[in-house]
Structures are given as structure tokens and as C-alpha cells.
Amino acid sequence: MPPSGAGAPAAGVQAPAGWGDAFAEVPRAAFLPPVIWPHDQAGETFARVDARLDPAGWRAAAESDLPVVTQWDDGAHTGEAPGREATSSASRPSLVAAMLAALDVAPGMRVLEIGTGTGWNAALLAHRLGADRVTTVEIDPAVAEAAERSLALMGSRPRVLVGDGAAGAPEHGPFDRLIVTCGVRRIPPAWLEQLVPGGLAVLPWGTPFSRHRDALLRLTVRPDGAAEGRFLSLVSFMRMRAQRDASPPRSAELPFHDIRSAAWPPHGWHPFPFFAGLRLRDAAYAVQRHDDGHTQWLYDLAGGGWTAGVRRGRVGPGVWVRQAGPRPLWDEYLDAYAWWRAAGQPDVDRLGMTVAGSGRATVWLDEPSHPVWTEPPG
Ligand SMILES: C[S@@+](CC[C@H](N)C(=O)[O-])C[C@H]1O[C@@H](n2cnc3c(N)ncnc32)[C@H](O)[C@@H]1O
Numbered sequence: 544m545p546p547s548g549a550g551a552p553a554a555g556v557q558a559p560a561g562w563g564d565a566f567a568e569v570p571r572a573a574f575l576p577p578v579i580w581p582h583d584q585a586g587e588t589f590a591r592v593d594a595r596l597d598p599a600g601w602r603a604a605a606e607s608d609l610p611v612v613t614q615w616d617d618g619a620h621t622g623e624a625p626g627r628e629a630t631s632s633a634s635r636p637s638l639v640a641a642m643l644a645a646l647d648v649a650p651g652m653r654v655l656e657i658g659t660g661t662g663w664n665a666a667l668l669a670h671r672l673g674a675d676r677v678t679t680v681e682i683d684p685a686v687a688e689a690a691e692r693s694l695a696l697m698g699s700r701p702r703v704l705v706g707d708g709a710a711g712a713p714e715h716g717p718f719d720r721l722i723v724t725c726g727v728r729r730i731p732p733a734w735l736e737q738l739v740p741g742g743l744a745v746l747p748w749g750t751p752f753s754r755h756r757d758a759l760l761r762l763t764v765r766p767d768g769a770a771e772g773r774f775l776s777l778v779s780f781m782r783m784r785a786q787r788d789a790s791p792p793r794s795a796e797l798p799f800h801d802i803r804s805a806a807w808p809p810h811g812w813h814p815f816p817f818f819a820g821l822r823l824r825d826a827a828y829a830v831q832r833h834d835d836g837h838t839q840w841l842y843d844l845a846g847g848g849w850t851a852g853v854r855r856g857r858v859g860p861g862v863w864v865r866q867a868g869p870r871p872l873w874d875e876y877l878d879a880y881a882w883w884r885a886a887g888q889p890d891v892d893r894l895g896m897t898v899a900g901s902g903r904a905t906v907w908l909d910e911p912s913h914p915v916w917t918e919p920p921g
């Protein structure tokens with residue numbers, strides 16, 4: 544175990560102010576199972592590491608600043624290859640540190656965490672605030688049980704509840720702070736209702752468009768029950784179970800036409816796709832890599848077609864775009880790109896959100912008086 548007060552949760556990661564002892568005394572490795580899947584973000588791949596076969600590799604991954612998948616396909620996955628969908632993980636230590644810094648806790652505060660996962664974050668909170676101040680909710684009973692085992696081995700006993708975190712934990716509130724460690728499409732009203740006025744919520748939020756790329760949002764609850772705050776940075780999280788994004792429909796046999804487009808909007812780990820999601824309703828986006836370029840896929844989630852913008856090294860300037868079905872997705876995408884550029888190519892930290900007392904969310908650019916997205920009813 545690292546020495547007390549060392550303050551470095553992983554290679555090159557600095558614990559936020561006030562969190563040095565917690566990070567030094569509560570190592571992530573103590574919360575990881577023998578088989579883990581560190582995410583190689585450069586190659587977008589997952590390599591299976593088994594502590595029994597490769598103890599040094601396992602320790603290096605556990606102590607790295609990489610996110611580590613601990614469950615695929617809600618536990619149904621078996622075998623060596625990665626599963627279809629990562630459904631539980633330990634986030635990268637630098638992101639855990641950033642979220643705890645944003646949470647801005649002080650002694651005596653009560654915190655609710657949604658998404659217990661491995662239990663590491665709950666253990667950090669319990670170390671800082673006291674176990675009796677921390678409640679964490681996990682939807683997957685097997686994940687919750689493993690987290691409780693790890694917590695007990697570390698002598699840490701925050702309250703671990705099994706259930707749908709969308710309901711919060713009304714019987715244990717109100718809370719001063721809420722931290723959500725799964726991606727959210729709609730903010731459940733219960734969360735803000737269970738925070739005290741002036742309380743803070745830190746959560747990853749996004750539209751279905753950019754799928755696993757969300758932005759970290761920090762909301763402050765106002766005395767009238769509404770909440771408001773700004774986005775902080777791009778983040779990647781697995782989705783809350785009930786709010787998982789639908790798989791893009793595979794539309795067969797749609798008529799298509801090819802066009803040549805001079806513009807190629809930025810893709811991947813870039814703020815633009817997040818902004819595009821505020822403009823393109825009921826649409827999703829994916830990027831396919833080739834040896835010599837990329838394809839940007841756009842899908843109409845209502846089943847009205849798809850668009851593929853293809854850029855290959857040998858094609859020269861511009862891209863070929865194939866649009867299938869009635870919805871001109873590429874045109875909408877280029878309109879969104881023009882809008883984003885006209886706004887000065889903002890990063891996500893120029894965006895904020897207001898959640899009205901009714902629960903309806905509005906995203907704005909720079910000021911609440913400049914809305915750019917309103918939550919659809921329902
Ligand atoms: C990224 S992991 C959480 C990481 C965790 N905080 C840690 O320290 O290891 C996301 C977790 O959220 C859980 N989850 C998904 N939907 C949920 C829901 N509706 N309520 C509670 N937990 C949920 C998943 O099962 C998964 O374990």
C-alpha cells in the first residue's frame with residue numbers, strides 16, 4: 544500500500560486538495576477483480592489481464608491511469624474476447640480525482656453516489672467524510688456484492704443499496720452532494736429533490752448522438768428547487784441501465800445517393816460531436832477507422848436512414864458521402880458544424896444547463912438566456 548499522504552493515486556495523477564490521504568490509503572487495486580480489461584484509449588481496444596497469469600501486468604494496469612472494465616454485458620459475458628458492451632468499470636483515476644474535486648465536499652456533508660461499481664469511489668468518499676455520511680446505489684446485485692466485499696476487506700462500510708439509482712435513496716436523504724458515475728440522458732427528478740438547497744450534483748450528461756462521449760455537468764440546486772450549472776469537460780461513461788442508447792437501426796434496401804462534400808467536421812474525442820448532438824435530434828453517430836482514413840456514420844434513430852461520410856488518404860480534398868433514406872443527415876451535420884464554427888468553435892465549458900422545477904432541462908451557450916437545446920417532453 545502506498546505511504547499515507549503520498550497523494551498520487553496513479554502514475555502522474557495528482558489527488559485534488561484535501562484528498563491526498565484518501566487516495567494514498569485507498570488504492571484502486573484493492574477494488575479490482577482478478578480479471579480486468581484495461582482500455583487502451585489510443586487503439587480503442589481492451590486487453591484482458593488475469594492476475595493469476597500475469598500478476599505484474601495486472602498490477603501495472605490497476606495502478607495505471609486507464610479505465611478498467613470489470614463487467615461486460617451485465618455479467619452474461621464469458622470467454623477471452625471483450626464482450627459486446629462494457630457494463631461496469633473502475634474509472635480512470637484522473638477522472639475520479641477531477642469529479643471529486645468538482646464535488647467540493649466539506650466535513651459533515653452527506654453524499655449520494657449513483658453507480659457503486661467496484662466501490663472504489665465510495666471508499667474514497669467514506670475515507671474523507673466518514674462511512675456514515677456516504678450512501679451508494681448499484682443496480683447490479685452481483686456488482687454491489689463484490690463492492691461490499693472489497694469495502695469490508697478495506698474496513699470501509701458506506702451504505703451500499705441495490706436498486707435503480709434513478710430513485711435516489713429517499714429514506715437516507717437529504718444529501719448535500721450527489722455524484723453519478725454512469726452516463727445520463729435525462730436527469731431523474733428524485734435526484735434534485737433529495738439535495739438540500741445549495742447542494743451540488745456532478746454527473747455525466749449527453750444526448751444519444753455522441754453515445755459514449757458525454758460531458759461532465761455540475762449543477763447547484765436553487766432554493767426554488769430548480770438547478771443550474773455548467774459543463775466542465777468531455778468524459779466517457781457507460782450509460783445508466785434504463786437510459787441506454789438504442790442501437791442504430793440497420794435500414795435495409797433504402798435508396799441512396801452519393802454527393803461530394805468539401806467539409807469534414809471534426810470527430811472522435813473533440814467537442815464538436817457533443818455540440819452536434821444538441822442540433823441533430825433522434826440521431827446517432829459512430830466513427831469507423833480505416834488504415835488510410837475514417838468513415839463518419841450518422842444514423843436516424845427513428846429508422847429514416849443513414850449517412851456515411853468517407854475520407855480516405857488517396858481521395859484528396861473533400862469527402863464522399865453516401866446518404867440513404869429520406870433524412871438529409873449530412874446536411875444537418877454540416878449545418879451544425881457551421882453553427883458551431885459561427886459560435887467561435889466553443890469547447891463544452893461554454894455550455895450550461897438549467898433544470899426547471901418541472902424537471903425539464905435546457906442547455907444554453909454562455910448564458911441561460913441563450914438556450915441551444917430543450918429537453919423533449921416525455
Ligand atoms: C463506471 S461504473 C461505476 C464506477 C464506480 N463509481 C467505481 O468507483 O468503481 C458504472 C456503474 O453504474 C451502474 N449502474 C448503471 N445503471 C445504474 C442505475 N440505474 N442505478 C444504479 N447503478 C447503475 C453499473 O452497473 C456500473 O456498475
